[in-house]
Amino acid sequence: VDSLGCYSQDVPLSKILREAAEEVLMSGRTLHITGHSLGGGLGTMLALDLLLNTEAPLGRLKLWTFGAPQVADDEFFRSALRGTPRAVKFSLGSPHMRYVALTTDCRPDFVANIVSDVAVSRRASWHGKVFRKVTGVRGGGVGHFGRATHIAPDSEVNNTLAIHVMGNYIRGVRDDALRLRLSSDLPNAVKEWIGETRDGRPYQMGGA
Numbered sequence: 001v002d003s004l005g006c007y008s009q010d011v012p013l014s015k016i017l018r019e020a021a022e023e024v025l026m027s028g029r030t031l032h033i034t035g036h037s038l039g040g041g042l043g044t045m046l047a048l049d050l051l052l053n054t055e056a057p058l059g060r061l062k063l064w065t066f067g068a069p070q071v072a073d074d075e076f077f078r079s080a081l082r083g084t085p086r087a088v089k090f091s092l093g094s095p096h097m098r099y100v101a102l103t104t105d106c107r108p109d110f111v112a113n114i115v116s117d118v119a120v121s122r123r124a125s126w127h128g129k130v131f132r133k134v135t136g137v138r139g140g141g142v143g144h145f146g147r148a149t150h151i152a153p154d155s156e157v158n159n160t161l162a163i164h165v166m167g168n169y170i171r172g173v174r175d176d177a178l179r180l181r182l183s184s185d186l187p188n189a190v191k192e193w194i195g196e197t198r199d200g201r202p203y204q205m206g207g208a
Contacts, residue, residue, distance in 0.1 A: 018049050025056040030185055032062045036166045037111055040068025040098075044145050047096070051087040052080055062184070063096045063146075066169040067109045070144050077145075091146040100148040101163045101172050108150070110160035151176050 035043035151172030
């Protein structure tokens with residue numbers, strides 16, 4: 001929807017999101033980009049777009065993803081991140097929280113590695129070839145933007161696909177709040193929900 005309240009036509013969603021996000025950051029406000037699964041992948045691409053294609057200040061940009069798939073192959077990262085120090089700094093810093101849930105036997109969420117599992121490990125198969133053609137993976141490895149923070153939900157889930165459910169991520173972040181040292185500027189109600197605070201005070205394991 002444009003400034004007149006009319007639906008925009010023939011305008012890429014990426015352009016609409018970039019302009020809206022850039023406006024928020026340029027105004028000095030904090031921008032939280034977040035998403036689960038495919039939404040996390042799209043959120044990661046939006047953050048990369050802001051880092052690589054705009055001059056927006058990044059001090060108040062936060063990226064939270066939960067079980068997001070890999071977003072690009074090695075060729076993309078080598079090209080995009082070369083000569084862009086702020087993108088490298090952002091990917092390794094606290095503004096970017098990339099959560100990956102683990103099963104009870106410490107295996108990661110299947111979706112978090114789905115591209116490498118299908119497109120790369122099955123390189124010789126027809127399925128793998130079709131997948132690489134559709135996704136644009138050209139060769140070599142595929143990767144994530146930023147390091148993973150692994151969480152272990154307090155559950156009996158021992159299936160790498162079942163662990164992908166968003167509820168497991170909510171429980172995992174809440175239960176690991178002390179270890180992860182969550183610190184955000186989110187509203188108090190949200191801080192309580194993700195386990196950062198309890199009754200207005202920093203959360204302590206054991207209900208202390």
